[in-house]
Amino acid sequence: MNFLNMYRALMSNPNQFLQGLMSNNQIANNPMARNAIQMMQNKDEKGLEQMARNLCKERGVDVDKLVQQFRNQLGL
Amino acid sequence: MPYPNNYFQPFYNPSPQSQGLPGKIVNDFNEIMANDVPMNGSYAFFIKGDLSEVQARAWSPDGRIVSVPFKAVLPVKTNNLPSETKQADLGLSEDVTKAFMEQFEELKERLSSIEENFSKQSTTRRKKEGDSE
Known part of the structure; x- marks a missing residue:
């Protein structure tokens, strides 16, 4: 499935797209990916944000600083 | 009609590639980067160079890295054991x-008494021999 098809599938029926992702073995066997998709299905924005923050923290990236830099560059 | 030697070659079954344990030996656990831990949820094992500690690390579902430390249990030195412990090592209980x-x-007391009696008897015999002469 190429990127365009994926995009079309996501836009037309997001839930079905996510279900399809869960059927993928690589994703199903990955606890983090599985958790992310479940949070997307449950529309758990806070959980997704926290996961993103945790991932950035583990890699030494300060999310707040990054957002601030991005805003500064855009003049916001 | 002679067949070439390799005509009936058996089906080549490659030996399964042995996968090593993910991880590495480090001098300090601060050297470990996030990329060193596999993102498929499996544990990677990091061994300290002096073998004092091993840490197993894996990504948790919420995007954090969890680590499970294993510390070496040093062997007990036998030279400094107290006498009671030595007795225990021999398998003898205190009772x-x-x-x-x-x-x-x-037994010691009996031997001492026997020794005393023997020495008394020999002294008495010498006296009698001396009197008879």
């Missing part, structure tokens, strides 16, 4: 040791 010691004391 058994006490019973044996009591028996030894009793």
Whole structure:
């Protein structure tokens, strides 16, 4: 499935797209990916944000600083 | 009609590639980067160079890295053991040791008394021999 098809599938029926992702073995066997998709299905924005923050923290990236830099560059 | 030697070559079954344990040996656990831990949820094992500690690390579902430390249990030095522990090493309990010691004391006393009697008897015999002369 190429990127365009994926995009079309996501836009037309997001839930079905996510279900399809869960059927993928690589994703199903990955606890983090599985958790992310479940949070997307449950529309758990806070959980997704926290996961993103945790991932950035583990890699030494300060999310707040990054957002601030991005805003500064855009003049916001 | 002679067939070439390799005509009936058996089906080549490659040996399964042995996968090593993910992880590495480090001098300090701060050297470990996030990329060193596999993102499929499996544990990677990091061994400290002096073998004092091993840490197993894996990504948790919420995007954090969890680590499970294993510390080395150093062997007990046998030279500094107290006497009670040495007795325990011999397999003797305290009661058994006490019973044996009591028996030894009793035997020692009997031997001492026998020795005294023997020496008395020999002294008496010498006196009698001396009187008869």
